Amino acid sequence: MMTGELRQLIYKWALKNAYDHGGLAQEKAVISKVIAERPELKTAIKDLLGAVRDVVGQVNAMSLDAITQTLSELAPELMVERRMETRRKLPPLPNAVEGNVVTRLPPEPSGYMHIGHALSGLVNYLYKEMYGGKVWLRFEDTDPRKVRAEYYDSYRDGYRWAGIRWDYEKNNSDDMELFYQNAKRLIEEGKAYACNCSREVVRRLRSEGLPCVHRSQTVDVNLELWDGMLEGRYSEGEISLRLVGDMSSANTTLRDPVIMRVVEAPHPLKGERYRVWPTYDYAVSIEDAICGVTHVLRTSEFMLRDELQNLIRGYLHMPNPTFVEYERFEFEGTPVSRREIRSLIERGLVSGWDDPRLATIVSIRRRGIVPKALKEFAERYVALTQSRKVYSWDLLYAINRKCVDDLTPRMFFVKDPVKLKLEGLGEFDVELPLHPTGRLGQRRLRVSEELYVQQDDLRSIGEGGKVRLKHLCNVTLRSISDKLAEGAAELGPPEPGLRVIQWVPVNEAVDVRVLIPGPLLKPDGTFNELSLQVEGGVAERSVDSLEVGAHVQFERFGYCVKDKLPMTFVYSHR
């Protein structure tokens, strides 16, 4: 006959084996573990076989959740983290010379930074780390109407948070004199001309592939008009400087694009010092060259512009970088374009730029994504291809879970609570581990005869059924109603096969709510009304000790982050 102690031993190894194999334990594996621990049992192998078969049968009937819960209580030391498989780095970079790779982070400070910017920034940063080199943080801020002072810091903070360290920093708006000098040089060499056609005419002629009358002006006329632009003789929209490109090119960006224009709006950093501003392509072409950028890694929406930017540099005898273009980073159900996000905010459908359903950096931080997870995602999973790819949040969540698990305390949260009265249990303190491994220390709860448990747990167990209150006792349920359930407690180790549930002492309970963000957009692209669920319930008082932004795992519920809103948590993932 098997003793109770031996049964516990078998139970432990059956749980461990099931935990490692998706919920199904193998008798043979369990037997060899038991014998390794108690070699004398070889002589009673027949009895052992029977007992193992019995216990394995019980364990295999349990849900994976119950197996995990029970094992974490009975033998947390066996729950070693399952380590990642072999690590995959980013694919090699074309034309990269060891020690001489220069990349750049090129934000336009015109809106909040989002996960796509962070991943793109990480790709640039990781390549410069991989080959040794330098990375620039360069603000592309030459459109005074779009740029806002507060967004510079949003990017600095966001990149820093993502673990990106840049070697140099500058603003394109610091180089206005340089843009002017090169513009003059282009005019003198017959590569640019001043055009005072109306915007409509320019647009029409470009689409028809036809030059305007100004293209054949003399250099002297162009220089005079250019001086007039700089001196403020023209107002916005009246005149622009255009590049001599190729009016018949199939790539329409080459059809004599505007490179400098008058903008009568103050710049957040430069004030009203300048009124002639470079366009994006012109500024970037020059900046990439003078910063010594060897590799331009960016999303493929810019692809048509490579040829134009190379043409500008060619005219100015500047070197061209190697371009690596990839599709922008999209996540399912989540808008990334600023226009879309702004519209959702204006329509009152999300609460602001940090709404936990969005993919801005402030949002994903609120939702508990950690930098380490983003970095691993960038290294292992981003596809640097030009075909559209929509990433799954679940993948990022799975990586994030591994990153936060070791440091995240466990606590009890009970949704839809119902009182369970356990007569004769008395009042006493229990110490519960903050982490299954015991590494994070203990928390103390004062237990009394009334505890909150989850309504649906009691219902599915039913009157007369038995349940395990984690780390506390086994309970036989006597009666269950909407308001109150009653049961008999039996202190001691978990009984094999019981469902393990969390609980909160009534006199230690605090009311909390959990915001559960879901996909903002339905698969057809329309707003998902059910994108934010709110779960109300009670948590153990230990949650008071958590700081805003701290992670916690509510057992059997999921990983959450303590939010800035009072008594509120934001759900991260399972």
Ligand SMILES: [Zn+2]
């Ligand atoms: Zn013209």
